[in-house]
Structure formats: C-alpha cells, structure tokens
Amino acid sequence: MSSKAWGVVSIVLFIIGILLGYVAAPGKVSVSTTTVTVGGAGAQTITKTVTVTGTAAAPEQKEYVIGLAIAVTGGYAVDGPRRRNAAILAIEEINAMLEEAGSPVRLKYIHEDTKTSAEGAIAAYEKLASAGVQMVVGPLATSECKAILDYAKSHHMTAISPSSTGTAAMVKNDYCFRVPSPDKYQGPALAKIIWDQGIKKLVIMARSDDYGKGLADLIEENFKKLGGQVVKIIYDYTQPDLSADVERASSAVANFGADAETGVVIIAFDDDGIKILEAARLDPTLSKVRWFGPDSMKRATFLPPKAKEDIAKFLQSVHFMATTPAVGSKDNPLVKEFIEKYTKKFGESPEASTYAFYAYDAAWIAGLTVLVAHKYDGRVFQKLVPHIAKHFYGVTGWKLLDEYGDAAVPIYDIVAPRVVDGKWTFKTIGKYDGTTKATTFYEQP
Amino acid sequence: MADYIIESKELTAGYGKAVIIQDVNFQAERGKVTAIVGPNGSGKSTFLKTLFGLTRVFNGSVVFDGEDITKLPPEVRARKGLGFVFQVNNVFPNLTVRENLEMGAYARTDKEQIRKDMGEILDIFPILRERQKQKAGSLSGGERQMLAMAMALMGRPKLLLLDEPAAALAPKVVTQIFMKIRDIVNSGVTVILVEQHAKRALSFCDMGYVFSSGRIVMKGPGKDLLADEKFVEAFLGKR
Amino acid sequence: MDLSIPLINSLTLGSLYTLMALGLTMSFSVTKIANFAHAELVTIGGYVTALLVNWMGYGLGESLIAAFFASALLAVAMDEGVFKPMIKRGSKPLFLLVASIGIGLVVRYLLFIYADLNAVITVQAKTNVQLIGRFGRAGITTIHLWVFPITIVSVVLLHLMFHYTKPGKALRAMADNEDLARVSGVKIYTLRRLMWFIAGGITGVAGGLWSAYSVITPEIGWYALLRIFAASILGGLVSFWGTIAGGLIVGFAENFGITFMNTYFNVSTAYRPLISFVIIVIVLLLKPTGFAGFDIVGWLKEKVKGGGE
Numbered sequence: 005m006s007s008k009a010w011g012v013v014s015i016v017l018f019i020i021g022i023l024l025g026y027v028a029a030p031g032k033v034s035v036s037t038t039t040v041t042v043g044g045a046g047a048q049t050i051t052k053t054v055t056v057t058g059t060a061a062a063p064e065q066k067e068y069v070i071g072l073a074i075a076v077t078g079g080y081a082v083d084g085p086r087r088r089n090a091a092i093l094a095i096e097e098i099n100a101m102l103e104e105a106g107s108p109v110r111l112k113y114i115h116e117d118t119k120t121s122a123e124g125a126i127a128a129y130e131k132l133a134s135a136g137v138q139m140v141v142g143p144l145a146t147s148e149c150k151a152i153l154d155y156a157k158s159h160h161m162t163a164i165s166p167s168s169t170g171t172a173a174m175v176k177n178d179y180c181f182r183v184p185s186p187d188k189y190q191g192p193a194l195a196k197i198i199w200d201q202g203i204k205k206l207v208i209m210a211r212s213d214d215y216g217k218g219l220a221d222l223i224e225e226n227f228k229k230l231g232g233q234v235v236k237i238i239y240d241y242t243q244p245d246l247s248a249d250v251e252r253a254s255s256a257v258a259n260f261g262a263d264a265e266t267g268v269v270i271i272a273f274d275d276d277g278i279k280i281l282e283a284a285r286l287d288p289t290l291s292k293v294r295w296f297g298p299d300s301m302k303r304a305t306f307l308p309p310k311a312k313e314d315i316a317k318f319l320q321s322v323h324f325m326a327t328t329p330a331v332g333s334k335d336n337p338l339v340k341e342f343i344e345k346y347t348k349k350f351g352e353s354p355e356a357s358t359y360a361f362y363a364y365d366a367a368w369i370a371g372l373t374v375l376v377a378h379k380y381d382g383r384v385f386q387k388l389v390p391h392i393a394k395h396f397y398g399v400t401g402w403k404l405l406d407e408y409g410d411a412a413v414p415i416y417d418i419v420a421p422r423v424v425d426g427k428w429t430f431k432t433i434g435k436y437d438g439t440t441k442a443t444t445f446y447e448q449p
Numbered sequence: 450m451a452d453y454i455i456e457s458k459e460l461t462a463g464y465g466k467a468v469i470i471q472d473v474n475f476q477a478e479r480g481k482v483t484a485i486v487g488p489n490g491s492g493k494s495t496f497l498k499t500l501f502g503l504t505r506v507f508n509g510s511v512v513f514d515g516e517d518i519t520k521l522p523p524e525v526r527a528r529k530g531l532g533f534v535f536q537v538n539n540v541f542p543n544l545t546v547r548e549n550l551e552m553g554a555y556a557r558t559d560k561e562q563i564r565k566d567m568g569e570i571l572d573i574f575p576i577l578r579e580r581q582k583q584k585a586g587s588l589s590g591g592e593r594q595m596l597a598m599a600m601a602l603m604g605r606p607k608l609l610l611l612d613e614p615a616a617a618l619a620p621k622v623v624t625q626i627f628m629k630i631r632d633i634v635n636s637g638v639t640v641i642l643v644e645q646h647a648k649r650a651l652s653f654c655d656m657g658y659v660f661s662s663g664r665i666v667m668k669g670p671g672k673d674l675l676a677d678e679k680f681v682e683a684f685l686g687k688r
Numbered sequence: 689m690d691l692s693i694p695l696i697n698s699l700t701l702g703s704l705y706t707l708m709a710l711g712l713t714m715s716f717s718v719t720k721i722a723n724f725a726h727a728e729l730v731t732i733g734g735y736v737t738a739l740l741v742n743w744m745g746y747g748l749g750e751s752l753i754a755a756f757f758a759s760a761l762l763a764v765a766m767d768e769g770v771f772k773p774m775i776k777r778g779s780k781p782l783f784l785l786v787a788s789i790g791i792g793l794v795v796r797y798l799l800f801i802y803a804d805l806n807a808v809i810t811v812q813a814k815t816n817v818q819l820i821g822r823f824g825r826a827g828i829t830t831i832h833l834w835v836f837p838i839t840i841v842s843v844v845l846l847h848l849m850f851h852y853t854k855p856g857k858a859l860r861a862m863a864d865n866e867d868l869a870r871v872s873g874v875k876i877y878t879l880r881r882l883m884w885f886i887a888g889g890i891t892g893v894a895g896g897l898w899s900a901y902s903v904i905t906p907e908i909g910w911y912a913l914l915r916i917f918a919a920s921i922l923g924g925l926v927s928f929w930g931t932i933a934g935g936l937i938v939g940f941a942e943n944f945g946i947t948f949m950n951t952y953f954n955v956s957t958a959y960r961p962l963i964s965f966v967i968i969v970i971v972l973l974l975k976p977t978g979f980a981g982f983d984i985v986g987w988l989k990e991k992v993k994g995g996g997e
C-alpha cells in the first residue's frame with residue numbers, strides 16, 4: 005500500500021474513531037455544582053484534638069478515644085463540618101451522661117480530615133493509627149470507605165461510616181460498618197409502596213447507568229415477587245431527545261390498560277427527567293396513570309422556579325410520589341431533641357444535612373461499643389458493633405445491620421410535589437418503615 | 450514605443466514555499482494576441498495565475514494598464530478588466546449555463562447592458578442558448594470550453610487570459626474555438642493564449658514566448674520563432 | 689400499531705435536525721471545513737433563547753431572533769478568528785477539522801462554567817407549551833406551531849436566496865469553485881462572512897427551538913452533532929435538498945427505526961445513535977457522493993495527497 009493510501013486510511017480511521025468514541029462513551033460526567041461557603045459554626049478545617057473531660061478528675065478515671073475521620077475539605081467542605089459537629093454532640097452527650105451517673109469513664113475524640121479523597125482517607129487512618137485509635141466514625145464516601153478497608157482490617161480499626169451507601173463498600177466481615185441503608189433497599193421498598201397503592205402493572209423508565217439499571221432491576225424483581233407485571237425501558241440518558249422512549253412507555257402503558265392498576269416509575273436525573281416529563285405531560289395515556297420515583301426524583305429541577313409550572317402540575321396530577329431516605333421523621337421522639345440541642349450548640353439546624361443525623365447515630369453506636377467492650381481493642385469492637393446496633397434506636401431509626409454490616413432496616417419518607425406557602429416543594433406526605441414493611445400516610449397521596 | 454496592456458518585471462512566484470516561475474519579464478501588446486508555449490509543467494498556467502493574483506509572488510511586479518497590481522486580490526483585478534479562462538475546472542458545474550454566464554458578469558452593475566450582452570453572447574454561441582437551463586456539469590468538453598469563454602466575455606474584459614482552450618478537443622471543435630478567439634480579438638480584446646500545440650499557437654499569434662522550467666527561454670514574433678531552427682529543433686523536432 | 693406519535697416526533701426532530709444540518713452543509717460546501725464546533729452554534733442558540741425567556745421574560749419569537757444573531761456572530765467570529773487566518777497560512781483541511789474540535793471544546797467548557805455559576809446546567813425555555821389538537825394519539829402542541837413553520841420558511845427563504853439573488857448564486861459558485869468565483873469578481877471574504885452569519889443564525893434558531901421543545905445542557909449540540917453530520921452527509925455535505933431529506937431521514941430512522949427494532953428484535957433504544965452512525969458509515973463506504981454531488985472520500989484523498997490542481 006502506498007503512503008498516500010495509508011494517509012487516507014488513517015484519516016478515515018481517525019474520524020471513525022472520534023465518532024465511535026462518541027457513541028461508545030458512557031454518559032460524561034458533567035461538571036458538578038459546588039457551592040463553597042466559608043465560615044459558619046464549626047466550619048474550621050484545622051485538625052485539632054479536643055479533650056472533653058469532667059470537672060473533678062477521679063483517681064480511677066479512664067479515657068477512651070474515638071477517631072473522627074470526616075472530610076471537611078474537598079467535596080464535603082460544606083456538609084462535612086455538619087456531620088463532624090453531630091458526632092461531637094453525641095460524644096459530649098455520652099460524657100455528660102457518664103458524669104451525671106457518677107461513672108469514672110470518659111470519651112475523647114481526635115478529628116482527622118480525609119479531604120474527600122481515597123488517599124486522604126488512608127492518610128487520616130494512618131494518623132489515627134499512630135495515635136492508637138481503634139474506633140473511628142467515618143469516612144463519609146463509599147470511595148473513601150473502600151480505600152481504607154484493608155488498612156482498617158490489618159490495623160484492627162473499626163470504622164462506622166455515617167453516609168456511605170454504595171455497593172462498592174458492601175463487604176462481609178470487614179471492619180467497616182455503615183449506618184444508612186444502602187441503595188439496594190430502595191428497590192424492595194419502592195416495589196412494596198407501589199403495590200400497596202393497588203398498582204398491579206408497572207412500566208419502569210430508567211436511565212442507563214449503574215444507579216438506574218440497578219434500581220430498575222431491584223424494583224422489577226420485587227414487584228414480580230409480589231405478583232405484579234413489569235415492563236422496563238432503559239433509556240440512554242445522553243441522548244438529546246428522549247421522545248421515542250417516552251412513546252415506548254406510552255405504548256407499554258396502553259398495552260397494560262391506562263387505568264388505576266397501572267403505574268409508571270421514573271428513575272432519572274435532571275435533564276433526562278425534564279425531557280421525559282415534558283414529553284409525558286402532553287401524552288394522554290401517560291397522564292392517566294400514577295407515577296412514582298426514587299430519591300433521585302426529589303430534585304428542585306422538577307419544580308418551579310427551576311422547572312416550568314406545567315411539569316410540577318403534571319406530577320401533581322399523576323399523584324407522583326418519591327421515596328427518600330428518612331431522617332428526622334416526625335414520629336420519632338429523639339429527633340426533636342437532637343434538632344434542638346444541635347441548633348443551640350452550632351447555630352444552625354441539622355436539617356440542612358440528612359447525614360448529620362446519621363453521623364450522630366454513628367457516634368453514639370461507636371461510643372456505646374467502646375464503653376461496653378471495656379477493653380480498647382478494635383477486634384472486640386468489630387464483634388460488638390452488630391449487637392450494639394441491633395439494640396440501638398436512634399434519630400435515624402432502628403440500626404439492625406445486615407450480613408455486610410450495613411443498616412438493614414430502611415425508613416423512607418414519601419414525598420410529593422405540593423404548594424406550601426405559595427412555593428412548590430417536595431412535601432413529606434408519608435413514611436415507609438422497613439421494620440414492618442408498612443406505609444403510613446400523613447395526608448392523601 | 451509599443452503600447453503594453455500588461456507587463457511583468459522580474460516576476461518570481463509559486464505555491465506555498467515552492468518557486469515555480471522565475472525572473473519572468475513579459476509584455477503583451479494591446480489589441481494583439483500573445484502566445485505562450487512550452488512543455489508540460491514548464492509553468493505556463495502558473496504564470497497566467499500569477500498575472501491574476503492566484504499564486505504567491507516572491508519577487509517582481511505586474512503592471513496592468515499602467516498600474517502596479519502586484520498586491521491586488523483576484524476579485525479586484527477582475528473588476529479592473531482582466532478575464533481568465535482556466536485550463537481545467539473553468540465552469541461552475543452545479544450552476545445552470547445561464548447562471549454561469551451571469552456569474553461571468555458578476556462584477557458589473559450595468560444591468561441593461563448585461564442583458565444586451567447576454568443576448569449577443571448567446572448569438573455568438575448558439576449551442577449555449579439551447580442549453581441555458583441545463584447544469585454546466587452536464588455539457589460536453591467543447592460546449593464547456595465555449596461556456597468558459599462566453600463567461601469570461603460576459604465580464605467585458607480588456608485583457609483575456611486563455612489557458613489551453615483547445616486542449617483535448619476534437620479537431621473540428623478546435624477550429625471553431627480558434628475562430629471564436631479570432632472574433633474576440635477583432636472586437637478589441639487583448640488575448641494572452643497559452644498553448645501546448647506550438648505550431649498552431651505561433652501561427653495564430655502576433656508575439657510568442659517560450660517557457661521552459663519556469664523561465665522564458667525565447668521570445669519573438671510567432672512567424673520568426675517558427676522559422677528559427679534552434680526553436681524547431683528544441684520544441685518541434687521531437688513531434 | 690398506532691404510528692401517529694412516532695410520526696409527529698419524527699417530523700419534529702427531522703425538522704430540527706434539518707435546520708441544524710443546513711447550516712453545516714452551507715459552511716462545508718463553501719469553506720470545505722468539517723466544522724465540529726457547529727455543535728456549539730446549536731448550544732449557544734439554545735442558551736440565549738432559554739435565558740432570555742426565563743430571566744428577561746422575552747417572548748419565544750424575540751428570543752429566537754436574538755439566538756439567531758448570537759450564533760451568527762459566534763460563527764463569524766470562529767471563521768475570522770481561527771479558520772480564515774489558518775487558511776491564509778495554508779492549513780490543510782485536517783488541521784482545520786482539529787482546530788474546530790478545539791474551538792468547540794473551549795466554547796463548550798466556557799459555557800459549562802457560566803452555566804454552573806448561574807445554576808443553569810440544565811435549563812428549559814419556560815414557554816407556554818400547550819396542547820392544541822390531536823393527530824391520532826399524538827398531541828400537536830404550540831411548539832409544533834413554531835418548529836414546522838420556521839423550518840418551512842427557512843427552507844423556502846434559503847432556496848430563494850440561493851437561486852434568485854446575486855449573493856446566493858455567488859455562494860453556490862464559491863462552493864463549486866472558489867478560484868473561478870474570485871476571477872469572476874466575487875469578493876469571497878465578504879460572502880464567506882455572510883454565509884457564516886446565515887449558517888450560524890439558522891443553527892442558533894434550531895438550538896433555540898430545542899430549548900423550548902425539550903431541555904438543554906452545555907452539551908446538547910455535541911450530542912446532536914452525530915445526527916447533524918449524518919443528515920448532511922446523506923446530502924453529500926453539499927446538497928441543499930439532500931440535507932433536507934437527510935434531516936428527515938435521520939429523524940424518522942431514530943423514531944421508527946428504533947421502535948421497529950425494539951419491537952421485533954428487542955434491540956435496546958439505547959442503540960439509537962448507532963442508526964446515525966451506521967448511516968454515515970454506509971454512505972461513506974457505498975456512496976461517498978451522498979444523494980448528490982460531492983465525492984467526500986475522493987476529496988479527502990486529494991487533500992491528503994496535498995497540493996496539485
């Protein structure tokens with residue numbers, strides 16, 4: 005082949021390569037929105053060691069250390085400090101409790117910033133290890149948890165994460181426990197909630213990423229177990245137009261019969277969600293049936309002022325409801341007290357951060373475990389945590405753990421679009437409790 | 450002294466970094482036919498393009514009608530009265546024959562006169578009148594050559610550059626084309642004619658130039674060159 | 689099987705792709721640049737429309753006019769700022785193509801930053817889109833009343849311009865043979881600017897319509913680019929009517945084609961972009977001239993070979 009011909013071939017390959025790459029590329033990660041607020045209560049990012057001690061040092065006083073490996077810089081610069089504050093509040097409460105009871109034992113904490121990165125998490129664990137710490141609250145992200153798994157195990161450091169929910173850190177017999185329920189519990193919960201609404205036939209529209217496909221499969225599996233029928237439509241969320249997918253959903257609903265026994269589940273993020281809802285609201289078939297969604301649908305994107313009012317009205321007209329991990333449930337008496345104490349101490353309500361509630365429970369479980377063990381040894385803690393958690397009911401509910409060491413009893417709030425004080429919001433209208441698998445509504449869905 | 454309509458002085462030009470023609474001193478007398486002959490690849494087309502500003506000039510100048518036009522872009526030269534019929538790709542294949550002719554008159558604004566000229570031109574080239582609405586790309590070689598010349602004439606040039614207008618045409622058509630060229634010259638247009646066929650060109654022209662490897666190697670009245678033994682030996686002998 | 693919904697969807701998408709692809713065809717045929725930054729003309733038009741409607745309370749019509757001018761000026765700026773200087777320095781088409789990818793990236797990510805700061809990474813022009821009638825099961829909405837007439841009027845106006853005005857004919861002449869156009873007295877740089885202005889403008893209007901029809905992100909144009917190229921390549925990258933047919937074919941293929949394959953062969957709709965891709969490959973392999981005119985592969989070969997008349 006002549007060099008000219010090679011030239012032609014290489015250019016054609018180059019162009020095809022570009023196009024192929026373009027087709028094959030999984031949805032690109034868009035630049036995420038990060039608002040950085042500086043200041044505020046407890047927003048300092050300096051690592052510091054604080055000893056919380058009682059007034060009179062009794063001769064036999066004993067002190068146990070709890071590490072806080074919580075990111076307060078990087079992606080968690082805003083939410084991290086809130087979670088750390090909640091954990092500190094828990095430790096102070098335990099000390100106050102011990103002091104009042106006349107116990108000589110106290111807890112102290114050491115905070116290390118994991119900087120929202122895998123390397124940062126390992127570095128924080130190394131520092132805590134050199135300080136002899138064997139019980140740690142944190143890290144926050146699934147990626148950070150995954151990074152410290154081996155280190156924690158080999159150094160006998162028991163970790164309790166307040167916020168990791170990803171499957172990547174779902175490991176049996178490890179040293180990492182997780183107090184929020186992982187993503188996998190949302191599928192069964194949603195299937196049950198929908199089934200309880202009298203829906204027998206379900207059309208699921210899900211985005212083609214791990215989250216969408218995984219959740220769609222779980223809903224399908226559980227809904228079928230309950231006796232229902234399911235049609236799944238996995239759409240490519242990178243496409244500029246999704247009208248063909250909406251049309252398929254519409255046909256599927258028409259085949260099932262557009263009546264009270266048929267429902268639609270939409271598992272979308274922002275722009276794909278709007279594309280679907282904008283097309284669906286003009287479709288008579290899809291407007292006739294009930295719609296449901298997971299926590300990803302509880303977004304300001306779908307309500308005014310960000311979205312058109314027409315979209316919110318459509319969601320309301322199809323009695324849309326979404327599940328979202330419950331924290332601060334109205335009927336949990338611990339919640340009110342926590343919110344009051346936290347607000348008093350830090351000048352801001354913990355409701356700003358869902359996971360501050362989990363951090364509070366994580367620190368309580370960590371503290372109770374250390375106290376019960378009476379021997380400062382991570383190997384002991386690792387065996388104790390599941391038992392302590394099983395008998396623990398906190399601001400985020402019952403903390404029974406599953407075989408992976410993750411919270412097994414999910415509690416989801418059920419939210420629906422409503423106008424409150426002239427503003428559209430997702431209002432909590434009910435609750436799903438994994439303990440009883442029962443749905444309670446505070447108002448008509 | 451002779452009245453030269455165009456003149457090049459020490460002209461060196463080419464494409465990109467490549468120098469193709471060198472130190473070309475050339476004159477064309479007003480109202481006459483000046484022929485350029487020479488072997489394939491000797492730079493004849495490049496020279497014509499250079500006169501029109503379509504190449505890169507490294508050195509020298511082009512003077513047209515007493516004005517130095519070396520730095521002017523082609524579209525401005527066209528407006529000053531230069532016309533060009535390319536050797537190849539000399540019509541717009543996706544435009545109709547009529548649109549091609551209109552493009553020929555693009556730089557002109559005298560609408561009335563253009564319409565008259567259009568009629569006249571279509572009289573001169575009756576075959577084009579028949580094919581007015583046809584796409585130029587569908588014409589035969591001879592017809593296309595006619596159209597190319599007709600287009601150039603629609604611009605009412607003072608000087609017309611013709612690059613091998615008879616190449617690859619049937620002998621009968623060649624005769625026709627040369628008759629048209631004669632008519633054009635008779636109507637007062639100066640013509641510079643590039644031809645491979647040296648005998649035909651030199652017997653047709655007033656003045657002849659011989660190019661070889663980008664340089665002028667001989668010049669003189671066409672008849673004299675044809676009679677020159679050295680020339681015949683070098684350029685016609687092999688034929 | 690009721691086909692009314694895919695039919696209306698196909699016509700809507702086909703119209704929008706047609707508008708976008710006409711701009712690409714115009715700029716390619718005149719300049720021979722395969723402009724990947726064409727995508728950003730769509731996106732800018734979309735953002736200008738959405739932000740004027742949402743923030744300034746302008747009507748859709750006024751906003752589309754603004755989108756026309758914004759994308760038109762961006763297109764002219766791309767050419768004046770990058771392509772023209774490169775061509776004057778003798779750049780090969782391949783370098784121009786790479787440069788266009790670069791321009792696209794820069795514009796796209798600048799827009800990303802802007803959209804991020806203003807919380808409009810996803811945005812929809814909040815126009816009052818209402819159902820006004822039905823065609824079978826398909827709803828006809830006010831947005832269709834914008835899309836179809838604008839497409840038809842644009843096509844008619846462009847046709848009139850190309851065939852009945854002097855600059856329009858000169859543009860066609862330039863597309864055929866730039867040197868010949870120059871020696872005929874055509875001021876090619878002025879016309880080039882006019883061409884970019886119009887091509888950019890209609891592309892921007894298409895983006896604006898998209899922002900009202902659906903929702904846009906800073907990547908909307910980039911994601912539409914494959915279809916735009918498919919439509920234009922079906923017309924050989926230079927043919928006006930070929931591009932219109934191409935736009936409609938892509939619109940129909942993506943709706944009917946995927947519905948058909950999904951129904952009968954259980955192919956996931958996620959493979960939809962493959963249809964455009966297959967169109968491109970088939971055209972390039974079997975009929976490099978598209979429906980009309982231009983031999984893309986031949987042209988590429990010649991350019992790779994370099995130089996030579």
Ligand SMILES: Nc1ncnc2c1ncn2[C@@H]1O[C@H](COP(=O)(O)OP(=O)(O)O)[C@@H](O)[C@H]1O
Pocket residue numbers: 464467469487488489490491492493494495496995996997
């Ligand atoms: N566009 C161009 N770019 C680079 N070189 C060229 C170009 N056109 C012609 N040449 C070269 O210039 C030389 C002279 O060509 P040309 O002027 O066409 O000769 P002629 O018309 O006498 O046959 C040849 O070597 C040819 O390869």
Ligand SMILES: [Mg+2]
Pocket residue numbers: 493494495536612
């Ligand atoms: Mg030549």
